[in-house]
Amino acid sequence: MRDGTAHRRIERFHELEWVLNEVIGRVFPLTGNELLRPLDAIGRTVTEDVFAPVDRPPYDASHMDGYAVRSSELRGASRERPVVLKVDGFTGPNERGPPLGPGCARRILTGGYMPEGADAVVPQEEVTVEGGSVSVRRPLRPFEYVDRVGSDLRRGSVVVRAGEVLTPVKGALLETLGVRSVRVMRLPEVGVLSFGSELTDDPVEADAGKVLNTHAPMVVSMLKKLPCRPRYLGLIPDDLDAARAALKTALEKSDMVLTIGGSSVSELDVVPMVLSEVSDFFAQGLKMQPGRVGGAAVVNGRPVIVLPALVHSTVNVLNELGVPVLAHLASAKLDQFFALTVATLSEPVVFHKWIDFVKVVWVSVSRSDGRLTCRPHLSESSVFSSIAFSDGYLTVRPHLERLEAGAEVVVKRPLWML
Amino acid sequence: MRDGTAHRRIERFHELEWVLNEVIGRVFPLTGNELLRPLDAIGRTVTEDVFAPVDRPPYDASHMDGYAVRSSELRGASRERPVVLKVDGFTGPNERGPPLGPGCARRILTGGYMPEGADAVVPQEEVTVEGGSVSVRRPLRPFEYVDRVGSDLRRGSVVVRAGEVLTPVKGALLETLGVRSVRVMRLPEVGVLSFGSELTDDPVEADAGKVLNTHAPMVVSMLKKLPCRPRYLGLIPDDLDAARAALKTALEKSDMVLTIGGSSVSELDVVPMVLSEVSDFFAQGLKMQPGRVGGAAVVNGRPVIVLPALVHSTVNVLNELGVPVLAHLASAKLDQFFALTVATLSEPVVFHKWIDFVKVVWVSVSRSDGRLTCRPHLSESSVFSSIAFSDGYLTVRPHLERLEAGAEVVVKRPLWML
Numbered sequence: 077m078r079d080g081t082a083h084r085r086i087e088r089f090h091e092l093e094w095v096l097n098e099v100i101g102r103v104f105p106l107t108g109n110e111l112l113r114p115l116d117a118i119g120r121t122v123t124e125d126v127f128a129p130v131d132r133p134p135y136d137a138s139h140m141d142g143y144a145v146r147s148s149e150l151r152g153a154s155r156e157r158p159v160v161l162k163v164d165g166f167t168g169p170n171e172r173g174p175p176l177g178p179g180c181a182r183r184i185l186t187g188g189y190m191p192e193g194a195d196a197v198v199p200q201e202e203v204t205v206e207g208g209s210v211s212v213r214r215p216l217r218p219f220e221y222v223d224r225v226g227s228d229l230r231r232g233s234v235v236v237r238a239g240e241v242l243t244p245v246k247g248a249l250l251e252t253l254g255v256r257s258v259r260v261m262r263l264p265e266v267g268v269l270s271f272g273s274e275l276t277d278d279p280v281e282a283d284a285g286k287v288l289n290t291h292a293p294m295v296v297s298m299l300k301k302l303p304c305r306p307r308y309l310g311l312i313p314d315d316l317d318a319a320r321a322a323l324k325t326a327l328e329k330s331d332m333v334l335t336i337g338g339s340s341v342s343e344l345d346v347v348p349m350v351l352s353e354v355s356d357f358f359a360q361g362l363k364m365q366p367g368r369v370g371g372a373a374v375v376n377g378r379p380v381i382v383l384p385a386l387v388h389s390t391v392n393v394l395n396e397l398g399v400p401v402l403a404h405l406a407s408a409k410l411d412q413f414f415a416l417t418v419a420t421l422s423e424p425v426v427f428h429k430w431i432d433f434v435k436v437v438w439v440s441v442s443r444s445d446g447r448l449t450c451r452p453h454l455s456e457s458s459v460f461s462s463i464a465f466s467d468g469y470l471t472v473r474p475h476l477e478r479l480e481a482g483a484e485v486v487v488k489r490p491l492w493m494l
Numbered sequence: 495m496r497d498g499t500a501h502r503r504i505e506r507f508h509e510l511e512w513v514l515n516e517v518i519g520r521v522f523p524l525t526g527n528e529l530l531r532p533l534d535a536i537g538r539t540v541t542e543d544v545f546a547p548v549d550r551p552p553y554d555a556s557h558m559d560g561y562a563v564r565s566s567e568l569r570g571a572s573r574e575r576p577v578v579l580k581v582d583g584f585t586g587p588n589e590r591g592p593p594l595g596p597g598c599a600r601r602i603l604t605g606g607y608m609p610e611g612a613d614a615v616v617p618q619e620e621v622t623v624e625g626g627s628v629s630v631r632r633p634l635r636p637f638e639y640v641d642r643v644g645s646d647l648r649r650g651s652v653v654v655r656a657g658e659v660l661t662p663v664k665g666a667l668l669e670t671l672g673v674r675s676v677r678v679m680r681l682p683e684v685g686v687l688s689f690g691s692e693l694t695d696d697p698v699e700a701d702a703g704k705v706l707n708t709h710a711p712m713v714v715s716m717l718k719k720l721p722c723r724p725r726y727l728g729l730i731p732d733d734l735d736a737a738r739a740a741l742k743t744a745l746e747k748s749d750m751v752l753t754i755g756g757s758s759v760s761e762l763d764v765v766p767m768v769l770s771e772v773s774d775f776f777a778q779g780l781k782m783q784p785g786r787v788g789g790a791a792v793v794n795g796r797p798v799i800v801l802p803a804l805v806h807s808t809v810n811v812l813n814e815l816g817v818p819v820l821a822h823l824a825s826a827k828l829d830q831f832f833a834l835t836v837a838t839l840s841e842p843v844v845f846h847k848w849i850d851f852v853k854v855v856w857v858s859v860s861r862s863d864g865r866l867t868c869r870p871h872l873s874e875s876s877v878f879s880s881i882a883f884s885d886g887y888l889t890v891r892p893h894l895e896r897l898e899a900g901a902e903v904v905v906k907r908p909l910w911m912l
Binding site: 274342459 | 503531533536537550551555557559586587588589603604605618619641645646647653661662663664665666667669670672674690692697700701703704705706708709711712713715716758759760762803804805809833834835836837859861864865866873874876877878879880881882885902904907909911912
């Protein structure tokens with residue numbers, strides 16, 4: 077720092093929601109998509125609503141292994157006076173067979189389609205088989221042990237909404253319904269750049285005195301569980317030209333760039349310097365703590381998320397700004413990436429600073445007596461362990477200076493990072 | 495079915511916990527393990543406790559970009575009478591530099607180690623730099639803006655417990671602590687076999703009248719998110735010899751086998767027939783509904799989990815029996831695969847049958863007014879949509895015949911299947 081110059085500082089901290097809206101307003105969702113078999117589309121973001129093309133089941137179906145019967149013919153059946161029905165054949169899976177004759181029963185297995193005329197199934201455990209006939213010893217209600225046509229899904233009903241990441245169960249359901257392809261978003265390319273001359277990716281150099289770069293592989297590991305293709309693009313020294321070049325290349329080959337570190341106001345923090353030169357939009361400073369030296373930019377229509385280097389800030393800005401922007405880019409619903417849990421706070425949390433900021437508090441959740449309790453991990457933003465041992469976090473609204481012990485709080489669990 | 499013979503039936507349904515214990519008592523946890531770099535071990539099951547080899551931070555460290563100072567020298571500092579300190583140099587990241595001289599301040603960045611003698615950091619925004627000196631305009635508390643040695647983690651404290659699946663954050667933390675390798679379980683090989691002559695893996699054959707086998711790829715997709723290596727081993731017709739051969743081969747190349755379908759009591763259900771021949775232990779019939787025609791066996795010390803074909807039963811037996819056995823095999827903690835949520839039940843649930851069984855009820859969870867509500871999807875066990883649209887499930891203890899609307903219930907979210 078030369079004499080006579082003032083240190084730079086973050087002039088103004090921005091509301092997170094404002095930053096998010098400014099970025100989203102300048103970034104178009106991706107357009108590329110592909111057609112995949114539902115089973116191959118599991119884990120991908122579906123881009124258009126998918127409807128059931130048929131009823132499921134397509135006909136009334138048996139819920140049991142047993143015999144399809146006419147319930148009207150069994151009205152008087154009892155242990156003392158069983159009704160004897162002739163077994164007129166077997167209906168195999170996925171076939172309907174001929175209509176059921178009067179006085180007859182049809183052998184049927186679970187999931188088999190009911191022959192025309194039959195309206196109930198007597199489970200095989202309840203009959204006696206003798207001479208090609210079965211004896212039934214009780215009456216059956218109409219549709220007893222029958223899964224009605226369309227009872228699982230009606231033709232035309234929505235199975236998957238645009239923006240959902242396809243789950244294994246929904247993938248299997250679509251296949252079962254005869255859907256042979258679904259349109260899914262191509263995987264957004266997310267470039268990750270680390271900044272800092274003190275860093276190394278080599279453990280041997282780290283043992284010799286440099287700082288091991290663990291944030292980039294950590295962030296990449298997390299992103300791998302989201303529907304995107306993360307790529308670590310290397311370590312950039314604290315040098316303006318190097319940073320300019322790296323960011324340019326990263327933006328050329330990525331749909332979105334995450335920078336880690338070099339985001340603050342010292343003379344080594346090159347990320348904001350470069351972004352203020354090249355961005356259409358750039359906000360440094362977020363009204364979120366930890367995370368306040370994070371930010372976001374848009375360069376030629378591509379988003380850049382500025383993750384600070386202290387681990388809480390890195391993770392909080394990724395969660396609250398990076399993932400929402402990624403969701404926008406991929407037209408994916410954001411809420412599916414976080415699970416919410418309501419828990420009782422074990423102890424009070426008091427905020428002394430950054431009063432008009434959103435505060436992020438990481439917590440452990442444990443269960444006792446059928447209730448969930450959450451214990452805050454209060455620590456400075458450099459403290460790795462408090463995130464490592466957490467199950468999720470609270471976001472506390474600005475100006476709330478105190479959470480009371482016993483308060484019911486909503487815990488956000490980022491499913492892809494835990 | 496020949497005349498004069500009785501249909502087979504499940505004679506006795508077994509308590510799930512008893513079956514689980516019988517299996518676990520006969521199956522040794524796997525022994526193979528490997529040493530991996532922590533960052534490469536993310537997603538793997540750690541086999542021994544890992545301790546912090548050093549304090550973190552290893553020295554007192556600066557929490558801000560600024561100047562390391564002696565707080566005792568700033569006692570009288572004020573806006574009117576600032577204390578002027580000579581800047582005696584810069585301490586770069588990961589170095590300590592020489593002790594701080596009296597009347598001096600040391601330029602330091604966030605995370606930098608405090609020089610000997612310094613006990614507080616004045617943030618750069620608060621000073622004026624002039625002629626190689628800084629003016630400080632207020633007193634500082636001892637250790638203000640200092641992260642104390644060991645405040646994140648104490649040397650010797652446990653970072654990862656044996657049985658935990660390593661998360662990205664813990665992987666990064668271990669690397670940061672200088673841990674260069676962790677011992678992880680080899681990935682258990684899980685063989686998946688589907689049974690049913692009516693099934694096909696080929697959509698074209700399905701369009702021509704066969705039933706598409708969607709359960710096996712669905713189960714494999716779910717297992718892929720767990721620390722194991724699932725392998726689909728093919729479709730077996732309803733034929734005893736084919737089933738014998740397939741099961742034998744599957745057991746030879748797998749640490750654990752999941753069978754899907756063919757698990758009930760009809761003449762086509764070959765799985766229980768083969769397992770009763772070859773098993774050291776075999777229980778068919780579980781006191782869990784849906785799921786009652788599931789079971790488990792141990793053959794030559796290897797577990798076989800019998801998943802029924804109706805989708806609720808498939809998934810419930812996988813969740814409540816398959817995953818616990820897998821966790822035992824891999825010496826992994828079971829609770830990490832499920833997240834618990836407490837929610838308020840939106841409507842009553844009444845059970846008319848299987849009263850002394852555990853009942854599994856799939857639910858949707860939604861949030862309103864900071865509370866979580868769960869809505870039960872009541873349906874037959876063949877109904878795909880009720881699982882597909884669910885967020886988790888309740889397990890209801892035997893003999894409880896009714897859950898009331900408004901009850902607080904614990905929702906289990908299988909993180910790896912949703």
